[in-house]
Amino acid sequence: MKVSPIERGANYVVLVAFALIVLGPVAVIVSLAFGPQSASVAREGGWFHPENFPEAWEIGRFGQYMLTSVVVAVVVVVISVLASILAGYALGTMRFRGATVMFYVFLLGIMVPTEAFIVPLYFDLRVVGLTNTVWGVAAPQIAMSIAFGTYWMRTYFRTSSRALIDAARLDGAGSMRILWQVLVPIGRPAILTLVLLTFMWTWNEFLIPLVMSPNGSVRTAPLGLAFFQGQYTQGTALLAAGAVMVALPVVLLYVFLQRHFIKGMIEGAVRE
């Protein structure tokens, strides 16, 4: 659309201003992370201190917490994506009594706030000895991811080519073979988006690991950061370095695969 040069110029000003508002806090934390740890370090000179990162890694035990995060994320992503593909396939391509009800049952799970079911779940899992284990931290996140994942995969399977399925069926392929040899290979982009979103939500989750591991034996990276903030109060450089390290894995994925993140979160939000 044609607009006046003045409006175009004003638009650039608005664009740059908002980009700066978003990037400002990011710049603050990154510059703190590379800054001097104390006034005495600052006096010795130098404003660039990358050694903050290995030091924070050591003192804040981020190595251990990140490893826990990776283990929890892998468990949640693998189990929930597999279960979602199977369930989405049933709801998206098969017609059967109860299909609509099941769709709404899964949809319900997307809306339920974590804090509503996590309290009774903690006490029930404590009885069976699953609290303070990777499984206890992963299980509620698997359940939540399955609710979204089933919805997401159902949408994909509904739009997948009907003709392709029929052709494969005429070739004598069973429903399992149609799924894994026809639909999953061409659905790789949709599955990749689901994997990325599930990974991000699991990596960033705070309340569930906080509740499910009260003794801290299964402490994920975001929790490690919160506790580091409470315990390590000398200066902000190491805390900032820890914060950057906790955010980095997802931010890096976002930088390279941002289309998947934006598309996934926008389309995943639009329900029928």
Next chain:
Amino acid sequence: MSDGTTTIGRSASRRSARSAWVPWAYLAPALLLYGAFLLFPLVRAAQFSLFEWDGLGASTFVGFDNYVEILADQRLREAFWHALVLVFFYAVLPLVIGLLLASLLTRAQVRGLGFFRSVIFLPQVIAMVVVAVTWRQIYAPDGPLNGFLRMIGLGSLARPWLGDYVFTLPAVGLIGTWVCTGLVTVLLMAGMSRVPRELYEAARLDGSGPVREFFAITLPMVRGEITVALTLTIVAALKTFDLVYVTTSGGPGTSTTVPSYEIYRRAFELGEVGVATAVGVVLTLIVFAINGVVNMIGDRK
């Protein structure tokens, strides 16, 4: 609906009648995990909320006393009120900013829009704990915000932003605005890019200016996107936990406590499991109600 079911339709349906269990076999793993770790605990929450229990000893049935407690307890009433204030900062403010921003950017095809989109969406992918730690630094008494205010000669406005009874809740809310605005803007931009250009051209021929254009064309055309944006952000505001836990722990006093924080505090710090689950049930009902209401208004033509 009748796609591809002409000739093979009958045989296919006969086969599916014979193997009616097939879809359920595919559903089973998801349903089992989802049922055991989300649906079942949700039912348990409703059950827990009728008992008084400290989490260790015996529990006593108290009927709806825990729900009465929510109305009677001033701290809990405040928590829900704070959640409502946060809705303004998480949902209303981002929607207003997002509408302005998206309509400006859609009107003129400026360069670098893709890059801009990626930048303003960034806060959505950063762990909330990291966001909270960052803003705690920004709001610190000798932090960058106060430094900036003093530099531009507004030093009298400088204050400990997270230690002030009046300003802490808005300060926390603005972090939510920072996080949510990008998501809302990107959603609205996607909606506005689908509005047919001819509509605007016709309006221009009729001599309407940008403001008329916005209210007559843009706003009605992105109704669906507004609905989605409001649902997402209102629910995010109601579920605020990490942010409050890390920045203020509900303080100073009770000035920033929210329902989610109260659930955690009562269940695991005070041993009031019944009240905590009752707050959880109420929160769930509110979330469902808001989903319903927003979608109903959004669907009305």
